[in-house]
Amino acid sequence: MNPHTLPHTLSLGRARLAAIEGSADASILDALGDIAPDLASLAIGFVYGEIYPRAGLSLPERQLVTVAALAAMGGLAPQLEFHLAGALNVGCQPAELVEAMIHLAVYAGFPAALNGIAAARAVFARAGVVVAAAAARPAAAGSRYEAGLARLREIDGEAGVRVIASLQDIAPDLGRFIIEFAFGDIYARPGLDLASRELVTVAALAAMGSATPQLKVHMHGLLNVGGTRQQLVEAIIQIAAYAGFPRAINAALAAREVVAAH
Known part of the structure; x- marks a missing residue:
């Protein structure tokens, strides 16, 4: 155990990670045990022991934020597949995860959406999950x-x-x-409600770190459709673990402006 990781946060992190991974054996310990065991302990103690237990987002919401951030950044297939599987383990519906990847086509581009769907397909195949394709809602009256x-x-x-x-x-x-x-x-598609879509959008834009004006618009959007200030702040804190503290800090500064103006 890393001597700088508090025992109670490491224990709490192991329990939370076990719920996400669906196993009492933390795979990250095996994966990093021969090269960087302290990194594994720090990840478990801090990410899963301090960030994940925070109030403001449910565990399924935290996983939705995490997969949106990882898919939007791209190039992180192992971690994306891990967290897609974790999302299933904590109660996210397969159709919700597919819809989150489709939603990212707007904000991270079609390549990110296609790669996200490929990761979801691999995870679902291992889990024996079959997802029925969701049909778009009928067009509203008018154009x-x-x-x-x-x-x-x-x-x-x-x-x-x-x-x-x-x-x-x-x-x-x-x-x-x-x-x-x-x-x-x-946005008219079924599978995710508007608040979840805006949570996915905020997570993706914050994680990419290069679209602050659009991030602010969708922070307003999250609050407009029933999301709370606490959800907004917690989504930002959550992405610190996956996109880094500089992007989380920039997102927090944007949130301050949005909350003050809202």
Whole structure:
């Protein structure tokens, strides 16, 4: 045991990790035992012993935030598969995880979404899980653009509308695609409620660390659709473990502005 890891946090971390991994044997100890055993102890004691037990997000919500962050950053297939399996173990539904990966097409791009789906497929195959494809909801009355604009206003309010307006002099079709595809098609799909979609979006944007204006819009969106300040803050703290403290600090500073203005 790392002498700097408190025994009670290590014990608590082992218990929380066991729930996520579905096994009393922490695989991270075996994986790092011959090269960096202290890193394994620090991860268990800090991430699972101090961050995961915090109030404000349920364990399934923490796993949803984690898989969104890992998938959005890309290049982390082993950890993504581990946490997708963990999400199943703590009660996330397979259809929710598939929908979270589809949702990322808007914010992290289609390659990230496709790689996320590939990781989910591998995890589901090992677990013997079969996922029925979710059909999109029937189109609302009126045009696809009108339906998307109404949903944009519902979620992001005037902050989202201002983003679309800012594109009119340079890329008006990009604004139209955002309304029709992101909000008219993706946000209309079943599988995740609006608060969960915004939680996924905030986690992804915060983890990528390069889209602060859009992150602020969706922080407002999370609060607009019933998310709480505590959920917002806890999602930021959660991604510190997976995307690093600098990105979490930047996200926290953005959250301060959003909460003050909301």
